[in-house]
Amino acid sequence: MKGWRFVVNLRWAAYLAVTVLFAVACGLLSNWQFDRREQALAEIRKVTENWDREPVPLEQVLPTVDSFDDDQKWTPVELRGSYLTDEQVLARNRPFNGRPGFEVLTPLQLDDGSVFVVDRGWLPVGNEQDYPDDVPAPPVGEVDVVVRLKPGEPVLPGRLAPDGQIATVHLPKIAETLDAPLYSEAYGLLVSEDPAPDTRPLAALRPAEDEGSHLSYAFQWIVFGILGFLGLGYAIRNEYRIRNADEPEEQERARKRERKRAARAPDDAEIEDRILADR
Incomplete structure (x- = not known):
């Protein structure tokens, strides 16, 4: 054709x-x-x-325990209350610079009775692999805390955790163990505590931009x-080209292509020079 x-x-x-x-x-x-x-x-x-904003009171940013807008992520806020050390849990499978570990989540009971979850930082896996070798204790009594807000995490199907640990920072799961209203949409990455303990888990780093x-x-x-x-x-x-190879116009185009290829091909002297140069 x-x-x-x-x-x-x-x-x-x-x-x-x-x-x-x-x-x-x-x-x-x-x-x-x-x-x-x-x-x-x-x-x-x-x-x-x-990230670098001046901290403001928590109630100014989150007026209710179920309020949070994603644009408020990383906003520094101030809190005052007492840590509920007995309700502390570890979020498992939390890598940090390529190392496996945990994040320490400690509920902080505020002066109005509500509870806010504070992520006090990261700890590496210990000798037993499924628990840190040491978990630094939070300050006892009333403490002033500065945190950066972060949204809670969803439940991941199939993810399990032993007692005292959680697979994700799913705040409603933590609320099940408490007898007080919990801020259920956001928690906080610890910036500072006053009074400050002698040791604390490793603080979160600023996200790479x-x-x-x-x-x-x-x-x-x-x-x-x-x-x-x-x-x-x-x-x-x-x-x-294949179907019309016998047409004069296509034959002329084929001859032009052949002449171009021949013009680009090196002559015998150039081939010999290249062989000598490679020795």
């Missing part, structure tokens, strides 16, 4: 359909990477806007989608 009429058949229609589906998939993956970048930028904005490679990945998926159509065009053009 001469000319371009060969493309009007089911085979090339199927190739086109596959190419279109591939391009759509690439477009969806590209949008997913753009969305992930926006999420990363939103997290960076929360760090830059909230890095948006990652999502933008470059997004553009790569766009390029892949374009390459799919370029590949289809190349395949169509190649078959056209």
Whole structure:
């Protein structure tokens, strides 16, 4: 079949359909990477806007025990109360700089009777692997505390924990053991305690303000989608050359391509020079 009429058949229609589906998939993956970048930028904005703020009273930021807005993440707040040491639990499977460990969660009973969970910091696994070798005790009696707010975590199906530990910082789970209203939407990463104990778990680090490679990945998926159509065009053009090889115009194009290849090919002297240079 001469000319371009060969493309009007089911085979090339199927190739086109596959190419279109591939391009759509690439477009969806590209949008997913753009969305992930926006999420990363939103997290960076929360760090830059909230991390270094002056602490304010907890009730000024969270007027009720069930109030919290994600834009308040990392906001420093001040609390006063007494630690409920007997209700302390460990959040397991908490890596820190590549090391496995735990985070120490100690409920703090405030002067109004409500309870706020304080993450006092990180401890490495101990010799028994399933518990730290030592858990520094919190201050006894009334204490002034500064924390940075963080949202509670969901339950992860299949994640179990032994007594005295929890798989995730799921605040309603901690509330089950308390006889007082608990702030159920947010807890706090410890910044300081007054009076300060002699030792305390390792404090949380400022999150890295890095948006990652999502933008470059997004553009790569766009390029892949374009390459799919370029590949289809190349395949169509190649078959056209084969089917129309005896046409004068196509023969002339073939001769031009051959002359270009011959012009690019090194002569015997250049080949000999390269061999001598490699010795």
